[in-house]
Amino acid sequence: MVQQRSPVLSDHLQPFPISGHGNPSTGMYDDKRGFAERNYGEWESVMVRIFKHYVPVQLVWLAGIEFLILFLSMYLGYTLRFVGGEDSVYIVHGSIVPRAILFSLVMIVTMTAFGMFTRESQTGDIGYYFRFLASFLVGSVAMTFAVYVIPNLYTGRGVLALALAFAFIGSAITRILFIRLVDLNKLKRRLLVVGTGSRAAKIGSLLEQNDDVGKKYQFIGYLVPGDAPQHPHVPQAKLLKDRGSLLAIVTRYAVDEIVTAIRDRRNSGLNMHDLLECKLEGVRVTDISSFFERETGHVQLDSLNPSWMIYSDGFQQTSARNIIKR
Structure with missing residues (x-):
């Protein structure tokens, strides 16, 4: 199934409004048809959905x-x-x-x-x-x-x-x-960071300072989860002002991956149901610790949550591993 997805918007382009019963000619979102379109010329991107993954x-x-x-x-x-x-x-x-x-x-x-x-x-x-x-x-x-x-x-x-x-x-x-x-910028993965704290700011720094990582992603910005109070450690220009469900925002900006960069998840206003909806729509959801480990090969100790250490695959002990360590 071929779907037209909205492009990644630059700083001077504003997201188009979302409606439950819109039509393609006005650039609105239609929940029933799962259709999102807005023509921005060079920013326009067509995606093919294969096994719940959007492929350019x-x-x-x-x-x-x-x-x-x-x-x-x-x-x-x-x-x-x-x-x-x-x-x-x-x-x-x-x-x-x-x-x-x-x-x-x-x-x-x-x-x-x-x-x-x-x-x-x-x-x-x-x-x-x-x-x-x-x-x-x-x-x-x-x-x-x-x-x-x-x-x-x-x-x-x-x-x-x-x-x-x-x-x-x-x-x-x-x-x-x-x-x-081909415009290679259209092929970059669209990255959204949920969180505005010091840990979230490190993702932006990584994308700017590490060319190998930065060339993979089109950074959309930082999103304040729910109604959480704003104490941003990130540039104001990169804060998304959008409100509404996370899935609607993800659709609006054609997000490919969400990175959660929140330390206190229980009191942050982050709705796990929203993350699950995005996951079911084929959007990758990644914890900040796993993101840094995947992109840099290192673990950021100050970004660790106890849950990451419990569920990580890096702490498995096998007989072969024990023999090698000895």
């Missing part, structure tokens, strides 16, 4: 184009290896289509495993192209293994080498054009 349509097109390139590469490999027309290929090796589909699927799965279709990976830096090269190397090994495991789809080494060469050239050109032509 640009990445869907990229995956589709690369699948087609991989499919045609196998066909070209057969054609050049066995010159004489399609009929001779069918007689000697059977149908090309199953082999081309297998080749395309194996390579797409391998590229996906290397993160080539994630929003965060579309950076165009040297690491991006190294991962692209590594995905093809691993994919060629996986494809070689697959054709021997499935005898009916056996593909000669010459054909496979030609197909890999065509696929690599075609995919590389596609990736270069994608990085150059």
